[in-house]
Amino acid sequence: MEETAGIYFFSYSGALGLILLGVFAMVTSRHIIRIILGLMLLEAGVNLFLIIIGYRANAIAPIIVEGQNAAMVDPIPQALVLTAIVIGVAVQALALALVIKTYKAYGTLDTKELAQRIAEESGTHVIDGIPTEEKQV
Amino acid sequence: MLFWIALISVVVMLSAAVAVLLLENYLAATAALSVVSLALSVLFIVLQAPDVALTEAAVGAGVSSVILAITLRRVGLWKIEGEK
Amino acid sequence: MTLLSGLIFTIGLGLLLIVVIKSLIFEQVLTGGIGSIILEQAPNDVGTANIVSSVLLAYRGLDTLGELTVLFVAATAVGLVLGQPRPDAPRDPDAGFILRSAADLLFPFMIILGAYIILHGHLTPGGGFQGGAILAAAFFIPILASPSSPLNHKVSSLVEGLAGSAFILIGLLALFDKGYFLAPLLGTGEVGELFSAGSLPLLYLAVGLKVGAELAGLLARLHETEV
Numbered sequence: 001m002e003e004t005a006g007i008y009f010f011s012y013s014g015a016l017g018l019i020l021l022g023v024f025a026m027v028t029s030r031h032i033i034r035i036i037l038g039l040m041l042l043e044a045g046v047n048l049f050l051i052i053i054g055y056r057a058n059a060i061a062p063i064i065v066e067g068q069n070a071a072m073v074d075p076i077p078q079a080l081v082l083t084a085i086v087i088g089v090a091v092q093a094l095a096l097a098l099v100i101k102t103y104k105a106y107g108t109l110d111t112k113e114l115a116q117r118i119a120e121e122s123g124t125h126v127i128d129g130i131p132t133e134e135k136q137v
Numbered sequence: 138m139l140f141w142i143a144l145i146s147v148v149v150m151l152s153a154a155v156a157v158l159l160l161e162n163y164l165a166a167t168a169a170l171s172v173v174s175l176a177l178s179v180l181f182i183v184l185q186a187p188d189v190a191l192t193e194a195a196v197g198a199g200v201s202s203v204i205l206a207i208t209l210r211r212v213g214l215w216k217i218e219g220e221k
Numbered sequence: 222m223t224l225l226s227g228l229i230f231t232i233g234l235g236l237l238l239i240v241v242i243k244s245l246i247f248e249q250v251l252t253g254g255i256g257s258i259i260l261e262q263a264p265n266d267v268g269t270a271n272i273v274s275s276v277l278l279a280y281r282g283l284d285t286l287g288e289l290t291v292l293f294v295a296a297t298a299v300g301l302v303l304g305q306p307r308p309d310a311p312r313d314p315d316a317g318f319i320l321r322s323a324a325d326l327l328f329p330f331m332i333i334l335g336a337y338i339i340l341h342g343h344l345t346p347g348g349g350f351q352g353g354a355i356l357a358a359a360f361f362i363p364i365l366a367s368p369s370s371p372l373n374h375k376v377s378s379l380v381e382g383l384a385g386s387a388f389i390l391i392g393l394l395a396l397f398d399k400g401y402f403l404a405p406l407l408g409t410g411e412v413g414e415l416f417s418a419g420s421l422p423l424l425y426l427a428v429g430l431k432v433g434a435e436l437a438g439l440l441a442r443l444h445e446t447e448v
Contacts, residue, residue: 007142011184012242014147018173020235021154033205033214037157037166040201044177047193051186052289054256061185062272062344064264072272073185074256079276083288085192086350086426086432088200090295093439096208097299100446103212187346188273191338195354200436203361207443 004057011052018045020061032102032109036095050077050084143183150176163214167205174198244253244255256312258372267405273296277348278424282392282403289431296381296435299442304306306445313368324366331359339429349425353432356379372441377434391420391427 018041025038054074062075103109106117118124119131126132153172160166174197181190209215259280260272267275277285315321335355342348364372392403399406408421416422 003140006200007143007183010143010147011180011314014150014180016235016238016242017147018154019153019238020231021140021151021158023234024227024231025158027230028224033163033212034158034166036205037170041154041157041173044173044197047189048180050178050187051181051184053274054186055184059185061187062260063187063271064272075259075272075276076256078186078189078273079281081186081189082192082273082277082350083285085189085196086289087291087295088434089196089204090292090439092201093204093429093443094295094302096204097302100208100211100443101302109212115275151329188271188348188351191346191351192354195351195358199358200354200440203440204443207440211443211446 005047008052008055011048011055015045015048015052020043021045030111030113032099032114035111036092036099038090039095040092043084046083047084047088050081053077139183145179146176146179146183150180162216162218163209164206164216167202167209170205171198171202174201267421268419269421271343271345271348274342274348274421274425278421278428279403279405282424285428286388286392286403288429289388292432292435293381296439299439303442303446315367315369316365321366323365327362328359331355331362334357335429335433339425342425343417343421344430349428350432352435353429356429356433357436357440360433361440361444364441368444371445372437374438374441377438377441381431381434381438384427384434388424388427388431391424394422408430 022038022040022042022045025041026035029035031039047050054077056071059071060068060074062072062078099109102114106114108114108117115126115131119126122131123130124133150173153169153176157166157173158170160169174193178193178198179191181187181193206215260275263269263272263275263279267279269275269279335352337352338347338355339349339352349398360372364370391406395404395406396402398404403424405419405421
């Protein structure tokens, strides 16, 4: 029982750490690639969290082997995470394709510089890092 | 036994995740992200999810790192040395 | 300033998540008891040894179809955003001798490994998604080694389209035969045999080919983009 508690504790702290590091990277970074890296860390953390929810102590993987009657872990979160990982890669590829296109158009990937360029191009002001049409107060 | 495997993989995973945030070189950060995925797939084995572990190793550590590396090459961030 | 506010936000989120985890009762069944019902009935209903694949393709087969649609839309959008390269666009030079010969050597083994993982998806860990990723890698490594011989996008889209239609076709056949979309066909067979689980290996083959063609096309599309 001691071992199970340890596995639960470490896995939950791992999931928590990945989620928080990912969110921190997404909130504080200025470079677009770093933001996407943060998004992927966040995604990995959420997947781990879902898998731990299905875990049972002293249970085996949900694969039937002859002559074995032990309890099995919950298969539903595993099927969910399986699809989530593949979709995550598709989303990441789409985001990176947009990054390549942005770099071709503006020559930079820093969000502050990008906001400046876009503001200059469209004749607007940058307020809180976002190009807006309103006058700066 | 499983206890120690879980402990080691979580420590490796979190330190690699911190490295993803701190490394200046984006190619190195991509490699660190691959390490995160591999440690995560070991942890999935401990949590009795071999299907998910295989997917994470093939898709998360393989395909996704390759996509990131190609993008870095296309946007001119492919640098082996640690210059900014 | 951004660092400080980001830190405060992250700490707050962390406290919230700790409270959520604290309130979870370990060992509690959070999927409404469906998991244990599926564990009991899957061998008789579908006949797979690997229960995760029976959830993916039989019980929640419609979700997998939706997921394939998401993948298809993402791959199409990447193609749309990046566009076709000009035929006279400069290409990367070929890689060195070691990488080129290693790519030629690896290709058949990776195809075999991918096919094995796809076809044994109903017995052992693995299946269409993992095997498809390995197939995509098998087709992408030669492109990486010699960029002058690009992937034929027409063939990859043809394979992708055929695999996707095969998945839907099997589902429609089940709809007319059994009354449910993607219901298991062809009987269950003996659990643990290679030819068991009815139409599920065929579905996994379709998923594997579709995922493989899509990921290979996606990687090649990103690789071909001009610098």
